[in-house]
Amino acid sequence: MPILNIWVFDRQLCKLTTAVLISMLLYAVVARAEDLGTQKFSFSGFGTAGLVHSSEDQADYTNSPWYKPSGAGHSQNWSADVDSRLGLQLDAQFTPQLSAVLQVLSQQRYDNTYIPSVEWANIKYAITPDSSIRLGRIVMSTFLVSDYRNVGYAVPWVRPPLAVYNMMPVSSNDGVDASYRFHFGEAAHTVQGFYGGGNQKSPNGQNNPDRDSWGIFNTLEYGPAIFRLAYQQSTLSLNDDINSFFNQFRQFGPAGVALADKYDANKKPTIFWGVSASYDPGNWFVMGEWGQSKLTPSFMGEQIAWYASSGYRFGNFTPYVIYANSRMLSNTSDPGLDLAAVPPLLVGYAAGLNAGLNGFLKPTTGTTVTLGNRWDFMKNTAFKLQYEHTALDDNSSGLLINLQPGFQAGGHFNVISVAVDFVF
Amino acid sequence: MPLTNRLGLAVVGLALSLGCGAAVSEVVAVVSASSPVATLSKEQVADIFLGKTVRLPDGEQAVPIDQEEGSAARNEFYDRFARKSAAQIKAHWAKIIFTGRGQPPKKVSSSIEVKKRLVENLNAIGYIEQNMVDDSVRVLQSQ
Numbered sequence: 061m062p063i064l065n066i067w068v069f070d071r072q073l074c075k076l077t078t079a080v081l082i083s084m085l086l087y088a089v090v091a092r093a094e095d096l097g098t099q100k101f102s103f104s105g106f107g108t109a110g111l112v113h114s115s116e117d118q119a120d121y122t123n124s125p126w127y128k129p130s131g132a133g134h135s136q137n138w139s140a141d142v143d144s145r146l147g148l149q150l151d152a153q154f155t156p157q158l159s160a161v162l163q164v165l166s167q168q169r170y171d172n173t174y175i176p177s178v179e180w181a182n183i184k185y186a187i188t189p190d191s192s193i194r195l196g197r198i199v200m201s202t203f204l205v206s207d208y209r210n211v212g213y214a215v216p217w218v219r220p221p222l223a224v225y226n227m228m229p230v231s232s233n234d235g236v237d238a239s240y241r242f243h244f245g246e247a248a249h250t251v252q253g254f255y256g257g258g259n260q261k262s263p264n265g266q267n268n269p270d271r272d273s274w275g276i277f278n279t280l281e282y283g284p285a286i287f288r289l290a291y292q293q294s295t296l297s298l299n300d301d302i303n304s305f306f307n308q309f310r311q312f313g314p315a316g317v318a319l320a321d322k323y324d325a326n327k328k329p330t331i332f333w334g335v336s337a338s339y340d341p342g343n344w345f346v347m348g349e350w351g352q353s354k355l356t357p358s359f360m361g362e363q364i365a366w367y368a369s370s371g372y373r374f375g376n377f378t379p380y381v382i383y384a385n386s387r388m389l390s391n392t393s394d395p396g397l398d399l400a401a402v403p404p405l406l407v408g409y410a411a412g413l414n415a416g417l418n419g420f421l422k423p424t425t426g427t428t429v430t431l432g433n434r435w436d437f438m439k440n441t442a443f444k445l446q447y448e449h450t451a452l453d454d455n456s457s458g459l460l461i462n463l464q465p466g467f468q469a470g471g472h473f474n475v476i477s478v479a480v481d482f483v484f
Numbered sequence: 485m486p487l488t489n490r491l492g493l494a495v496v497g498l499a500l501s502l503g504c505g506a507a508v509s510e511v512v513a514v515v516s517a518s519s520p521v522a523t524l525s526k527e528q529v530a531d532i533f534l535g536k537t538v539r540l541p542d543g544e545q546a547v548p549i550d551q552e553e554g555s556a557a558r559n560e561f562y563d564r565f566a567r568k569s570a571a572q573i574k575a576h577w578a579k580i581i582f583t584g585r586g587q588p589p590k591k592v593s594s595s596i597e598v599k600k601r602l603v604e605n606l607n608a609i610g611y612i613e614q615n616m617v618d619d620s621v622r623v624l625q626s627q
Contacts, residue, residue, distance in 0.1 A: 102587060104581055104582070106578060106582055147582065149581070149582060149584075151581070151584065151587060153587075159584075161584030163582070163584070180584060182584065184584065189538040189539060189545055190538065190539075194584075199583055199584075205579075207579065207582075207583035207585075208578065208579045208582050208583055210582075211578050211579070211582045213574070213575055213578050214575045214576075214578040214579045214582070243537070246527065248536060248537070281536065283527065341567065342566075342567030342568055342572075343567070373569070373572075376571070436569075436571040439553075439554070439570075440574055442571070483574065483578045483582075
């Protein structure tokens, strides 16, 4: 039973993460008196205070459509929930080889609270200065700025482009990770691989565990240029509401079973590959990412998303622009059950299921143009102002959530964001 | 009004240019006079201070000695060697710190302190004002 073994392994990793966390805290308390002066421990933090307004008042705009319950537009005219967050981090260096990191993050959760959660808790062993192994809760380096996507101060924009960064929304996993960096000439190449699993709760309070996740990330750095290739795979167990919806098709004979098998996403692997590059010689930058995600056969289907961005630094001001686009490669509708073949008493029910299925297949794609400015107005603090215009594809509701009856798919909307990012 | 505005601007401009002029003599990268390191390019020095390289050319682990944030020498050093402002350096380290991948170099309070550290550790590398250079250190890059 390999699946069972993996599950047990994942559970062990979860326990391990807890153990890492507790031992770090204990060590911190015990060692505090004698070692704090020698910089064995360092404490740091980051945060964003943001407000967002969306012109679409029949739906909510959020930066995390999978895991957040509300946002700007319908629920709130100006929402602080989209970007506001606070992260605290404790780093411990036990020996030159052995270190540990604990990061706690508070942001709007699935249940609309800001209860802090452990984003990372891992121990790292550096075999050489260029190679290391990490164990515990680790960031998933799926995208170019995945590692620090929550640290507003470290990214040029208010938030990474949603179309790309929500293709694989899971940000951290419990598992193992190994990294090796080698140099040739002035170039450095880092190969990183991870294996693990995790869980995220959706706004209905249900769990969305991912198991058996693994990935390989290659990063080539040459002076101010970075080139990256990523491959990642994860098996999602979707929550019960979605599963029970697709299971209803199974009552309709072989045709229904075929539909359920085709569109059910439960325990099927999601595959992602991405290419990204950035060039930042000092006064300006240009960067772009292209990714393709595939969860087929399932209602999630197959999609491509990419963005290109550039900015120029005028002293403390860095105006920037982003162009982002996403599109579906798989079908975005299905005739569903043949109503003529369904017993007359069940036609209404079957039609309802067909409508539900086509709801799941609706595209989330569109094109977004973003203009913004970063102002480094004081030490360790940046102020950002950003305007985005999104044109949704036909029948698309984009990455908006809480769609109201008055919502019209395939339209346009504008989003204005202000944010203050800080690190300490 | 326009005249006072222009006067105001002129005063600000003068203050700014004075501020710049009073900054520092040129900042140079240095190692101990007894260090085995013969030469490092501007890019190699920048990579060591930005954590992109952890080794010296002879394979030893490099130990960069940084100066306090906000000091004129530090701003000058990163501007000249890495073409980055203090805010960009902060953002660079935020990326590394908040991914648990490392910590910025140890900081000392003055160029005199830098020279003390270089004498203590042959793998250390620092930066000081040109007019602080003496027999205890060797300049790597005077460009």
